[in-house]
Amino acid sequence: MSVALSRRQAFKVMVGLGGTVATGLLPKTAAAEEEHPAHPVAPADAIAMLYDSTVCTGCKACMPACNEANGLPADTLLSGGIWDMPTGLNAQTKNIIELYQDPKSDEFAFVKKQCMHCLDPACVTGCPFGSLKKSDWGAVTWNSSLCIGCRYCEVACPFEVPQFEWKSWNPQIVKCEFCYDQRLKKDLEPACTAACPTGAVIFGKRVDLLAKAKDRIATAPGKYFEERVYGEHEAGGTQVLYLSSVSFQKIGLPKLGTTSIGHYATKVTSHIYKWLSGPIAVSGVLGFFIRRNWNRHELERLEHEKQSGFPDQL
Missing domain, CATH: 1.10.287 (Helix Hairpins)
Structure with a gap:
């Protein structure tokens, strides 16, 4: 017909x-604009991770634990199929330990990379069909049935976290979800924090971890960069927090203001629609x-x- x-x-x-x-x-x-305040306040029961780079030994125990919990295959491309050796976050890697090293000095530091679980996530704001959302306790989760593969979340995220499955015939977005379905719903902590042998990354309520981080700074003057916690205010605040002895930018964390990305986005779109209101009315x-x-x-x-x-x- x-x-x-x-x-x-x-x-x-x-x-x-x-x-x-x-x-x-x-x-x-x-x-x-009410939904995306400039400086969002975390709920009292908001969960978080605190990663202290000065405690991390680079053992990478968190990486296979993450893969196992999420059913992800090891990225063995660079090792010729022998061991897990990703170069960064990708479709097979939700969590990675990277090394910063200054070739001109002895300065070095490990850093853990995963979704930051922002208080007001840019990826959630940018997703046109609501496949990404802020779930219970603040975990940013992804719903495959609502995703159209537009990859707006990749563009919106200031931390470059969401990854796209380029090799799949039915590609999905891959990112850390705080082990929400696999462990949080079963009253278990995320796989990476459970596997860390040195306590470099710990899990708990955001308010408690912030207090713990500030206590570490107070008891060791001069040890931590700028004597502050990265993620307390950056991009409106995140639920993955960092302590480091070297510059946050050196270990790959972007320099961001304190206003949430979602608030910026609604400000921009409100002006765009305001300017377009005349032509739209005419149409x-x-x-x-x-x-x-x-x-x-x-x-x-x-x-x-x-x-x-x-x-x-x-």
Whole structure:
């Protein structure tokens, strides 16, 4: 059966769209800005991880533990199929230990990379179909049934965390989800924190871990970079917190302001829609008149067919 549209059918579709485009595109900007405050406050029961780079020995025990908990195969491409050797976060790696080393000095530090679970995640704000969401306790989770593979989350994330399964015929987004389904729902801590032999990364409530991090800074003056906790305020705050003896930027953590990315996004879109409100309103008015004129045209056509006995082939 043919599915080709006649000119009349195609025009009807365009007229129908024209009449509704104005109301469909105008957002509720006030509500959006309330949903994305500049400086979000973490709930009292928000979970978190605290990673102390000065305690990490680079053993990488957290990596196979993460793979096992999430059913991920080892990335053995560079090792010729022998051992897990990813070069960064990818479709097979949700958690990785990397090494920073200054070739001109003896300065070095390990760093753990995974999803930061922001208080107001840019990936959630950027996802058009809600496949990414902030779940119980603050874990940012991903729903495969809602994902269309647009990869907006990759573009939005300032930490470059979400990864795309390029090799799969049905690609998915891969990122740390705090072992939400695998362990948190069973009252178990994430696999990486459970496996760490030195306590370099620990799990608990965000408020408690912040207090612990600040206590470490207070008891060891000069040990930690800038004597502050990365993630307390960056991008509105994150639920993965860092302590380091070297610059956070040197170990790959971006320099960010204290305003949440989601708040920036709603500010930008509110201005865009404000500027577009005039043209959208005009298009709505035009759509109304086009629809009215088309209905009148249809009545005249039917009357003409009735009088002549021949159908109009417009």
